[in-house]
Structure formats: structure tokens, C-alpha cells
Amino acid sequence: MNKASSLFWPALVTPKNAIVKQTEQLSRSQKLLTELGLVKPGCNGTYQIMPIAQRAVDKCINLVQRNMQEAGGQKISMPVLTPTQLWKKTGRLEGDISEFYMVRDRSGKQFLMSPTHEEAVTAMLATTAPISYRQLPLRLYQIGPKFRDELKSRFGLMRAKEFLMKDMYTFDVTKEAAEKTYARISNTYAQFFRQLEVPFVTVEAATGIMGGSLSHEYHYISPVGEDTLLKCNNCGYAGNVEVFGNTSANTCPSCQGSQLIPVRGVEVAHTFLLGDKYSKPLGATFLNTSGKPETLVMGCYGIGITRVIAAALEVLSTEQELRWPKLLAPYDVCLIGPKQGSKEQVPAEGVEIELLQQLTQICGAEELLHDDRKELTIGKRLFDAKRLGHPLTIVVGTKAVQKEEPKLELHLSGAEKLELELPEVLSLVTAHVRHKQQLLQESATNEQDIAQLRTQGRTLS
Ligand SMILES: [Zn+2]
Known part of the structure; x- marks a missing residue:
């Protein structure tokens, strides 16, 4: 049993009349987490998670793993360091890399502290003896730290320089099979977010730096959110404002109605149908039914573990009291x-x-x-x-x-x-x-297929 008397629980005691120098913009959940000694700020933009909050993190990891295993996922661990050479091959080094941490080893070889692992996982498969179509679909996932050199870290765990992510990479024989996988994992994501009982929105998203043909984001609605979403009051469609591009942001792409309302969202998960964007340049193939090599078709799927927890707390809590999703509360x-x-x-x-x-x-x-x-x-x-x-x-x-x-x-x-x-x-x-x-025991109900996912961002809760 857990005893409060022996818990390491470094709550902040601020002397009366003390002038607290605020170096960072705090959200109310972050303020509570810090004051209560659940989380301690490390050096600029990083966080140290204390025992009570670690219990919530572990519960979130377990819940994500349970869902990933159910969706046919197999857990792996990839190194944090990825040779930048690999990113040259896929062209991603030419994009905006200002938020990536780069390090050199003593021989001068350059590495990325991976913000994401498409190249690393795909290269790993490319250097494996060709896998057979019989082994597909393949769904590999990992849970580990990710790094981003944020210009402005904000809102504690919600936008930190180091954070915990679950990332899954899927490999299929054809575009159609990859679409089926995309629908399968999307339904698993919806199930995970229903289990947390925090209202969420699935939105159509821009594919951005990841590339690919189809992408969705999962958001919690909160004033501290950094994304603007447009929600249709008429049909329930929701899209990230980015997908509207230069076209009119007054017309709903789904029902052509004109009742789009802007709301602020915190992105907590993201899915991409990638096609062969990574497998082709890195030469990741499988042997088809006639024994000939063909390019693998990919998808990738992320959940920000620490961000889900921070954003859920932000949505549920009051100024004075934390409120947890039942499945994540440190203790019952x-x-x-x-x-x-x-x-x-x-x-x-x-x-x-x-x-x-x-x-x-x-x-x-x-x-x-x-x-x-x-x-x-x-x-x-x-x-x-x-x-x-x-x-x-x-x-x-x-x-x-x-x-x-x-x-x-x-x-x-x-x-x-x-x-x-x-x-x-x-x-x-x-x-x-x-x-x-x-x-x-909740299982994916009202399962969506790829056609529904393609035409709709949806409001769910
Ligand atoms: Zn609409």
C-alpha cells in the first residue's frame, strides 16, 4: 500500500510576499502540477516527473500499449540517435529543421536526436532480408522520448523540449491494404480517446513535413491550444485551419454550409497514410506472391503520451483542483x-x-x-x-x-x-x-472505413 508519509512529493512552499519570477508561461494544470510537487521544471523547457505523476504516465503507457497490442502492434525500441545521412536520402533535411537537435560524435559523424523515426524504421526493414507478403501487414511501435528544440517552451508538459511519444509504423502490400490498416488504427485511436472520457475532436489535417496522402489529428479543445480548428455546426465536420489553405475558410468542405466556428485545439495524436514516401528512397521492399520485390506501403501513427496527460488535466481541472481521467488518476x-x-x-x-x-x-x-x-x-x-x-x-x-x-x-x-x-x-x-x-473493455464501435475517414474530420466525444 502507498503511504503519504513516505512519498517523495516535493510540493512548492512559497514564502508569503515572495516575488516569484515567472520564466515561462504556465497553464492552470501546469501551475497545479508544479505547486503540488508532481512535476519539477528541469532546465529551460524540460520537466522532471515525480512519483505521483509518474504513476499517471505509467498508466497512460499501459493503456496505449493495450490498445496497440489489440490492433496487432508489436513493440520495438529504436535508438534516439539517427544518422542525418538517412534524412538526406528522404529529402527531409532540406525542410525546416530548426527545431531538431543535432549532435556529432567524436569522429564528426552527425546524428539527429530523432523527433520521429520513419527513416530509421524503414532503413531497418530495408537492410533486413526481404520479408514475404505473408508477414504483412506489419505494425511496429515504440514508446520513448522525443526531442524538439522549441523556441518557446510553454504550458509545461504540453509543449516541452523533451516529451514521451508512442509512435507506430505500419507496412502493407498495397495502397488498399494500407488504407485498411489506416482505418483500423484510426478506430483504435478513437477507442483510446473514448476510454479517457475527455471530449475530443478528430480533424482533417495537413500532411506537412511528414508527407503522404491522408492525415488526421486528434485534439482536445482548450483556450491554451496552439492550433485553430474550424468546426461545422451543421454537419459536425472539423478541420485544422491549415487544410483550408488559400481556399475560403467560410465554407464547410463536407456539407458546403457556412457555419464554421473557430476553436482552439491541443493536438494530442496524429495519423498519416504515407504511401511510399519513405520506403521508396530507402529501398524497403517485400517479396510478392511471385517472389518479386515490391515497395512497402506505409503509415505512421503518433500519440503524445505526456501531452495527452497534460492536456486532459488542462481540460478537466479547475484553478484549485486537478481532475484526472479515471483510468489515469495516480490512485483510485x-x-x-x-x-x-x-x-x-x-x-x-x-x-x-x-x-x-x-x-x-x-x-x-x-x-x-x-x-x-x-x-x-x-x-x-x-x-x-x-x-x-x-x-x-x-x-x-x-x-x-x-x-x-x-x-x-x-x-x-x-x-x-x-x-x-x-x-x-x-x-x-x-x-x-x-x-x-x-x-x-470498450471496443471500437461505429467503426469507420477509409471512405468515411477520407471525406470527414469528425467531432466525437
Ligand atoms: Zn458541414
């Missing part, structure tokens, strides 16, 4: 017992111990945070618990030991406090655990 339940030396201490501790055992049965010791800092008042610990945004916080106070109808306090994230008897509290904890299980 926080339990606060009586203060040391209070008159109810001894009998209330009996209730506390009983509760600890029962809660462990229901949600597992790992999901339980016992705030055992008994030297602190209940009020102080409850204040922390509410700011941390635990889905359920249970308080064992004076009313827990009263003779008539003993009651526990239950605080649900974002709701008024409830005074309930023990069995009612346990049944609400059980309901929470069951709800999480249902979210995990």
Missing part, C-alpha cells in the same frame, strides 16, 4: 484517518484499519493511498487530497465513531461531500472500479 482512493492525539483517535483508528483491509480487497493495495500523516489535521490532509484530485477520498473523523449511525465522509472528485455509512462507501468504491473495468 485516498484514505484519511484521525489526527494524532484527537479524542476520537483510538476508536476511529479501529475503523480506519478495517477500511484499509476492505478497500485493499476492492481496488487492490496499489490503487490505495493511505494519508497516514497523522500529525496533520484532517482538514490539511483533505485540502491536499482535493487538490491532487483523487477520484475518491474517504475521511474517518469524529462521526465515524458516534454511537448512533456512524458515518464516513466521502469526497468524489469535483462533487460535494457525502456522509455515508461504511457499506455505502464501499459500494461506491466498487462502482468506481467496475466503471474502470468497463472502460477497458
